[in-house]
Amino acid sequence: MFKYHCLNPISAVGMNKLDENYVKTENADEADVILVRSAKMHEMEFGKNLKAIARAGAGVNNIPLDKCAEEGIVVFNTPGANANGVKELVIAGMLLAARDVVGGIQWVQEFEEDGDIAKIAEKKKKAFAGTELSGKKLGVIGLGAIGVLVANVATHLGMEVYGYDPYVSVDSAWRLSRSIHHATTVDEIYKECDYITIHVPALDSTKGMIDKNAISLMKEAL
Ligand SMILES: NC(=O)c1ccc[n+]([C@@H]2O[C@H](COP(=O)([O-])OP(=O)(O)OC[C@H]3O[C@@H](n4cnc5c(N)ncnc54)[C@H](O)[C@@H]3O)[C@@H](O)[C@H]2O)c1
Secondary structure, three states: OEEEOOOOOOOOHHHOOOOOOEEEEOOOOHEEEEEEEOOOOOOOOOOOOOEEEOOOOOOOOOOOOHHHHHOOEEEEOOOOHHHHHHHHHHHHHHHHHHHOHHHHHHHHHHHHHOHHHHHHHHHHOOOOOOOOEEEEOEEEEEOOOHHHHHHHHHOOOOOOEEEEOOOOOOHHHHHHHOEEEEEHHHHHHHHHHEEEEEOOOOEEEEEEOOHHHHHHHOOOOO
């Protein structure tokens, strides 16, 4: 029998996988296993029974990996679990950046009582038109679970997609559309692309990668 403690609410889809060998405890100090989503664990004291920490999510930067290694605590994650949801939000973000949908909605709300809004809208709609995504260049930095999905779907929107990932896994490379342009330096992404989306882990080596120099290489806004 193992005792588990949840630092955050975890979906029933996952919790239902635990059989009668697992019982929940509200006391983290006596737990064999801790389940976590976003709670920050760096300052946490671990109980002497703790054997494993499982993160319901991809990144593990809220877990002190060095301390866990020293104390023999195994850390698990669920890579790719949210990848499709993130992909859809990236596409939504890109569409919102290309077209001033929010500005258009606000404009309609402001003027909806003002008589013939349909007629005025004909004159004003240009201000919110923006640009099409088709034919534009998208740069994807990090071609893991999320990056591959974003890159592939963008090709179906008619975008020219550049991918950069010096450590790409064989599995990701197999899943990547053949039409993705292989960028060998990240600067190529900054210089060439109209939109850039970043899907790398938050590490000391990746934090701050979009700095003054990177921005200076980028194109002017469309
Ligand atoms: N906000 C959310 O809801 C949410 C959800 C899921 C994932 N994420 C985060 O998004 C990130 C990516 O998730 P994923 O599931 O695709 O991870 P992943 O591990 O499958 O892929 C990450 C990719 O980044 C590449 N990479 C590492 N350093 C790089 C660098 N310097 N330049 C270019 N590529 C580099 C790796 O080779 C790998 O292919 C993770 O940090 C994760 O925590 C956020």
